[in-house]
Amino acid sequence: MNAYYQQIALLELKLNNDSNRCLPAQLATQALIKEICLSPKPGLVDMNNSGAHRDMDFQTFVHSISAISNWFERFYQYGKASALHDNKLFLAGIRPIGIECEQAMFQATNQVNTHKGGIFAFGLLLGAIGRLEQLALPTHAQSICDQVSAICQGIVQSELQQNNQANSIGEKLFKRHHLSGARGEAESGYATVRNVSLPIYQEMQNHGHDEETSLLQAMLHLLAFNQDTNLVARGGLDGLAFVQEQAKKLIKQGGIINPKVRENLYQLDTELIKRNLSPGGSADLIAITWFLSQYNKYLF
């Protein structure tokens, strides 16, 4: 077993050992464990280093996952209990849970933002699954994403186009560059995952590649095509373009199955650290890719 699978096995025992938790909550915790263990992830915190981050490391993510996993069941139960609410009311009701979960994250990490984007996404995904199950509707990647999209309908318009006080980084970047970030991705029903990373992950798996290799290839495609607001926040549009170009180059060279590309990923990590670039949005989408792949696998 290599370091990726070993570390995952350890963290599963430590952070995901409560079999009373519903399956979707256990899968969400597993997804975050896999994301933090996947290495090398250029610019991001992983098993090798803290990427372009000075305020957090691998252990900070372990503490963060431990804290926020306790909330996953609540998002799911909320989805069940509020299944018949209209979408606007459903979203309004899930947000306070998301905000409380964010506070638990900040407490566990000494006020560092490890999983703000992840909480937003997994809160919505788990709420959507709870709702679908309560309504006895099928849960697969497409139906779950359609639900999230319905729940978030109009969120870009109402929070970024209108009423935008430019308080958060995401709000500022919409004003400046028209990038819709985590909200846009959710409202689209995770279009970047459905159209880019999930098909790549599944194709790799179908060709017999292991989970680690398949996720690294999915990551390359996210780096190449995701409009990551974290990259723009740190390096402007040039920072985003730089990462996308580099990732496209590596894909053209055959992607992760080319041993040279694997080496180049380490160089790209060093380069992003030097440039203070971190694709935090793509990290969230890696976790979502694995999570949704589990729903396509078993077709619950």
Ligand SMILES: CC(C)(COP(=O)(O)OP(=O)(O)OC[C@H]1O[C@@H](n2cnc3c(N)ncnc32)[C@H](O)[C@@H]1O)[C@@H](O)C(=O)NCCC(=O)NCCS
């Ligand atoms: C919507 C949120 C993420 C607002 O954050 P902000 O305005 O700073 O938005 P921003 O676009 O910069 O995204 C924040 C995070 O999203 C992730 N992200 C960035 N780009 C992308 C992208 N293209 N796709 C997906 N995620 C992305 C990153 O992790 C980033 O740090 C969120 O913090 C929020 O509103 N939280 C309240 C709780 C809530 O509503 N929960 C809903 C259900 S749980």
Ligand SMILES: Nc1ncnc2c1ncn2[C@@H]1O[C@H](COP(=O)(O)OP(=O)(O)OP(=O)(O)O)[C@@H](O)[C@H]1O
């Ligand atoms: N493995 C990871 N490494 C780094 N960031 C990650 C990782 N996984 C997810 N992220 C996401 O990246 C975001 C953190 O990025 P960043 O530190 O650039 O944001 P910030 O705290 O808003 O800004 P800054 O630190 O520049 O003040 C989090 O919202 C988190 O969801």
